[in-house]
Amino acid sequence: MEQVVVEDLWYTYPGGLEPALRGVNLRVSRGSFTLITGPSGCGKTTLCRCLNGLIPHFYGGILKGRVVVEGLEVASRPTHEVAKLVGMVFQEPEDQLIQLTVEREVAFGPENLGLPRSEVRDRVEEALTALRLSHLRDKAPFELSGGEQQKVALAAALALKPSVLVLDEPTSNLDPASAAEFIKLLVDLNREGLTVILVEHRLDLAARYSDQAVLMSEGRIVLMGPPEEVLASDEALRLGVAVPKAVELYRELSARGLRLPHPPLDPEELARGLVELLERRPR
Amino acid sequence: MTTSLILSAVILRGRLELSLIPAAASLALVASTGQFKQWLKTLRGLAFLAILVLIVNWWTVGPSFALSLVLLLLTLAASSSAFFMTTSPDDLSLALIKLKLPYELVLELSMAIRFAPTLAREAQLIVDAQRARGLDLESKLLKKVKNLVPILVPLVVSTVRRSHRVAEAMESRCFGASRSRTWLFDLRLRRADYASLAASVGLLASTVTAALLSLV
Amino acid sequence: MSAVLVEDLWYTYPGGLEPALRGVNLRVSRGEVVAIIGENGAGKTTLAKHLIGLLKPQRGRVEVFGLDAAKAKVHQLARYVGFAFQNPDHQLFAETVQREVEFAPKNLGFPPGEVAKRVEETLRKLRLTALKDRPPLALSSGERRRVALASILSHGPSLLILDEPTVGQDGAQKRQLASLIRRFAEGGGAVAVITHDLDFVAEFVPRVVVMSKGVVIADGPVDEVLVDEALLSKASLRPPASVELVKSLVEHGLLHRVALYRSLSKLADELMEGLRS
Numbered sequence: 001m002e003q004v005v006v007e008d009l010w011y012t013y014p015g016g017l018e019p020a021l022r023g024v025n026l027r028v029s030r031g032s033f034t035l036i037t038g039p040s041g042c043g044k045t046t047l048c049r050c051l052n053g054l055i056p057h058f059y060g061g062i063l064k065g066r067v068v069v070e071g072l073e074v075a076s077r078p079t080h081e082v083a084k085l086v087g088m089v090f091q092e093p094e095d096q097l098i099q100l101t102v103e104r105e106v107a108f109g110p111e112n113l114g115l116p117r118s119e120v121r122d123r124v125e126e127a128l129t130a131l132r133l134s135h136l137r138d139k140a141p142f143e144l145s146g147g148e149q150q151k152v153a154l155a156a157a158l159a160l161k162p163s164v165l166v167l168d169e170p171t172s173n174l175d176p177a178s179a180a181e182f183i184k185l186l187v188d189l190n191r192e193g194l195t196v197i198l199v200e201h202r203l204d205l206a207a208r209y210s211d212q213a214v215l216m217s218e219g220r221i222v223l224m225g226p227p228e229e230v231l232a233s234d235e236a237l238r239l240g241v242a243v244p245k246a247v248e249l250y251r252e253l254s255a256r257g258l259r260l261p262h263p264p265l266d267p268e269e270l271a272r273g274l275v276e277l278l279e280r281r282p283r
Numbered sequence: 284m285t286t287s288l289i290l291s292a293v294i295l296r297g298r299l300e301l302s303l304i305p306a307a308a309s310l311a312l313v314a315s316t317g318q319f320k321q322w323l324k325t326l327r328g329l330a331f332l333a334i335l336v337l338i339v340n341w342w343t344v345g346p347s348f349a350l351s352l353v354l355l356l357l358t359l360a361a362s363s364s365a366f367f368m369t370t371s372p373d374d375l376s377l378a379l380i381k382l383k384l385p386y387e388l389v390l391e392l393s394m395a396i397r398f399a400p401t402l403a404r405e406a407q408l409i410v411d412a413q414r415a416r417g418l419d420l421e422s423k424l425l426k427k428v429k430n431l432v433p434i435l436v437p438l439v440v441s442t443v444r445r446s447h448r449v450a451e452a453m454e455s456r457c458f459g460a461s462r463s464r465t466w467l468f469d470l471r472l473r474r475a476d477y478a479s480l481a482a483s484v485g486l487l488a489s490t491v492t493a494a495l496l497s498l499v
Numbered sequence: 500m501s502a503v504l505v506e507d508l509w510y511t512y513p514g515g516l517e518p519a520l521r522g523v524n525l526r527v528s529r530g531e532v533v534a535i536i537g538e539n540g541a542g543k544t545t546l547a548k549h550l551i552g553l554l555k556p557q558r559g560r561v562e563v564f565g566l567d568a569a570k571a572k573v574h575q576l577a578r579y580v581g582f583a584f585q586n587p588d589h590q591l592f593a594e595t596v597q598r599e600v601e602f603a604p605k606n607l608g609f610p611p612g613e614v615a616k617r618v619e620e621t622l623r624k625l626r627l628t629a630l631k632d633r634p635p636l637a638l639s640s641g642e643r644r645r646v647a648l649a650s651i652l653s654h655g656p657s658l659l660i661l662d663e664p665t666v667g668q669d670g671a672q673k674r675q676l677a678s679l680i681r682r683f684a685e686g687g688g689a690v691a692v693i694t695h696d697l698d699f700v701a702e703f704v705p706r707v708v709v710m711s712k713g714v715v716i717a718d719g720p721v722d723e724v725l726v727d728e729a730l731l732s733k734a735s736l737r738p739p740a741s742v743e744l745v746k747s748l749v750e751h752g753l754l755h756r757v758a759l760y761r762s763l764s765k766l767a768d769e770l771m772e773g774l775r776s
């Protein structure tokens with residue numbers, strides 16, 4: 001049984017004229033890294049909200065189909081039950097931090113669960129240490145840089161010990177260095193077994209680490225599969241998605257008759273692929 | 284301590300020599316924060332009111348009464364300042380929770396404090412953006428009100444949008460999951476607190492006694 | 500007369516411990532497009548705010564189209580400068596897109612006939628004519644950004660300053676933005692883009708100014724500046740993705756030297772040439 005199953009999901013926002021999601025089907029296996037991308041307005045953000053219960057409970061609207069996480073049907077459980085399983089990090093770093101210090105922020109989730117104080121303390125320390133934030137514990141949110149704020153938001157989500165982490169364009173408001181650092185943290189967490197579902201525009205940074213890529217457009221999943229196939233596809237080209245530069249170059253070379261065995265996701269892969277091709281050429 | 288100082292000063296008003304006690308005590312409190320000089324600067328605004336009070340009461344009642352009222356103002360200002368200078372918003376929230384105020388209310392208070400600098404920064408950004416479109420904020424009074432619309436609308440809209448995102452984030456971290464919520468931090472009464480409490484009670488008691496015995 | 504002339508500009512924020520700008524020099528001519536890059540806190544936005552008079556120099560000279568920015572009022576400079584701030588929602592307040600785009604020319608005292616003409620033209624250029632009676636706050640984020648842009652273009656500025664215009668935008672939207680910038684410069688205006696998006700700069704902007712800790716540490720053609728890794732790391736920046744790609748190719752002996760390719764099509768052609776020989 002897959003960890004996350006989305007079955008024929010249709011959703012219309014309250015007062016919406018058109019459905020924001022039209023028959024989405026998705027399966028995410030335990031420990032995998034799924035990348036979701038697509039042009040603005042394609043429904044990626046809406047899909048994220050369906051995974052932790054914000055849709056339908058917080059947003060209302062009309063939901064048809066099923067979202068099942070760890071065997072739990074999301075629509076029929078209160079948000080706080082699903083939120084224990086599915087951690088979420090949003091696009092705006094500062095608006096996720098509501099407490100006056102980093103330490104209290106990370107404690108907020110476990111406190112809400114009514115866990116014994118010693119357990120709250122342990123979880124806070126674990127999360128702060130894992131993301132190397134201990135030295136910032138007494139800082140107020142507005143004293144932190146965007147990158148630091150987003151790390152705190154991540155730590156706060158991790159303190160609930162979710163088994164799936166969903167991130168909706170978490171690096172959009174970060175400078176490139178912080179963005180790269182943040183993605184690397186996600187990769188490390190994924191390697192330790194945390195299932196990651198990442199919505200991203202910055203594919204150069206994230207594509208190479210993903211197991212599965214999902215391309216969306218106008219509320220539908222247009223293509224889904226191994227990232228090199230999805231990102232090098234004609235659909236991705238047609239939708240104008242900013243694919244990794246290595247994929248772009250692969251396309252250009254293919255158009256000129258030079259076809260690598262499979263689309264590379266990062267410069268190293270491309271370079272090595274070309275070298276191999278050269279070596280196999282008859283002299 | 285602040286409360287008892289204020290109460291004492293009120294009871295003792297009109298009695299110049301005795302009013303000096305709470306005044307001096309509250310000034311000492313402020314001095315103990317180590318920020319006396321900076322605090323004195325903030326009194327500039329109060330100075331105008333103090334002079335007004337002094338003149339009016341000197342004229343209507345008499346010099347000693349007027350001066351004691353000025354001391355009352357001073358005590359009020361100093362002791363309130365001392366309270367806010369030494370109490371962190373976090374501790375205030377925890378104290379209010381201990382006093383059995385509902386958690387949602389306390390959270391609203393601490394979040395208002397948390398987002399105050401954010402709001403201030405955003406207001407400045409909006410002012411800059413609109414001035415860059417030619418908005419004139421230095422004009423006469425009547426036009427000034429109309430000119431606030433391009434500032435207030437984005438600010439309110441932005442705040443509403445922010446509240447929505449904040450609420451989403453809170454829901455996503457199991458807000459309201461358990462009736463019996465845990466708190467990581469706890470306020471404990473320590474020896475210094477007992478001493479301070481004793482001093483406060485003592486001060487109040489002696490002023491009330493003095494008031495009842497002599498004719499204040 | 501330059502569009503922008505900044506000489507030895509020094510500025511410290513009130514209460515600041517260090518100067519935010521330390522002797523900055525910059526000259527931008529009409530028709531030029533320049534990107535200003537650097538780490539957070541380098542002084543990019545501080546510099547930009549001087550160009551529209553929101554901040555006044557404490558030492559040095561700032562001139563915009565010959566106007567002394569130290570003495571001029573913000574609304575005097577706003578006549579010539581269009582400043583798009585990072586978050587379009589910080590500008591939008593009107594009941595309709597039309598009213599929003601009318602705001603600046605009205606404030607600057609254009610006669611009503613002129614205002615109407617300029618608004619109509621700007622709406623058309625930004626493909627907003629169909630939305631002109633809609634409330635800006637109800638539009639999608641991409642549309643709101645276009646409205647914010649229209650609202651700072653309608654008064655016909657000659658200098659465009661864009662602060663982080665590519666945040667959260669997809670590939671198609673970025674190309675539309677680049678096209679708008681190009682047309683503006685072709686029409687004789689000057690454009691300064693403050694950004695972290697080095698991929699965007701590499702593809703669409705010819706000249707780059709690098710700032711670090713209040714100083715300009717480089718000012719030159721994009722193909723020289725963005726391949727200089729040592730320089731970029733001084734400003735805590737990494738080269739754009741296309742340069743990383745070229746580096747890998749050079750390391751594996753597939754290309755001779757690291758250069759900036761503004762279009763990967765050219766890179767592909769060169770690679771094919773090299774592989775044939």
